[in-house]
Amino acid sequence: MGFFVIIQTELILYLTIPSLFSPATAKGYALGVQPVRVLSNIELWFSRVFVNFNMIPLNNRLRKTRDFNLVIKHGRWVSNSFLTLKSLELAKNQDYFPKKEDPDKFVKQLKLAFSVGLKVSKSAVKRNRVRRQMSEVVRLLLKEDKLKIGYYLMFVAKKEVLDKNYAEISQEIKLLLSKTKVLL
Structure with a gap:
C-alpha cells in the first residue's frame, strides 16, 4: 500500500502501487515508488484509492x-x-x-x-x-x-x-x- 514519512514538517506519502500511475508520472523514481506530497486533500486521495466495500450498508x-x-x-x-x-x-x-x-x-x-x-x-x-x-x-x-x-x-x-x-x-x-x- 504505502507508508508515511514526515520530513521537515511536511507529510509525504510514498505509494508502492505502480498500476495507479502512468509511466510518465512514475518516471525517475526507482522501482515504481512514487512520492506524493500530501497537504490538505489527503481525505480526497484516500477516498478514491482505499474504499472499503466490506462493510454492512x-x-x-x-x-x-x-x-x-x-x-x-x-x-x-x-x-x-x-x-x-x-x-x-x-x-x-x-x-x-x-x-x-x-x-x-x-x-x-x-x-x-x-x-x-x-x-x-x-x-x-x-x-x-x-x-x-x-x-x-x-x-x-x-x-x-x-x-x-x-x-x-x-x-x-x-x-x-x-x-x-x-x-x-x-x-x-x-x-x-x-x-x-x-x-x-
Whole structure:
C-alpha cells in the first residue's frame, strides 16, 4: 500500500502501487515508488484509492438509541456458549414504534448491531477483531439475500468467543439465526 514519512514538517506519502500511475508520472523514481506530497486533500486521495466495500450498508445498521432500547426491552433472547442474539420482529411489535414512521416501510427493514463489551477483553484490538468477524459473517449472508426482512437483530459476544476462529463464529451465528427463523 504505502507508508508515511514526515520530513521537515511536511507529510509525504510514498505509494508502492505502480498500476495507479502512468509511466510518465512514475518516471525517475526507482522501482515504481512514487512520492506524493500530501497537504490538505489527503481525505480526497484516500477516498478514491482505499474504499472499503466490506462493510454492512448504513441502512442495515441499528444506530438509534431508541431502537436499541426497543430491542433490549421487547426482543427475544437466543443464546449459545459464546454468542447471544437479541431479535425483535417488527411486524409483531408495531405498538412500540413511533407514530410518525410509515408502518409499511418500517416493517420492511432489517437492522443489525454487534456488541463486544469490555467483559470480553480489555484489549480494543481483540474486541474489534471479534466484532469484524461477526460483521463479516452477517454481511455475506446479507449479500446472498439469506436473511428475512422485518427484524432488528443485536449480536452480543461472550468472553468465550476469543478462543474461537472465524469458521466456528460463522457456524454459531447461522445456528442462532436459524433458531430465530431469520435465516432463509
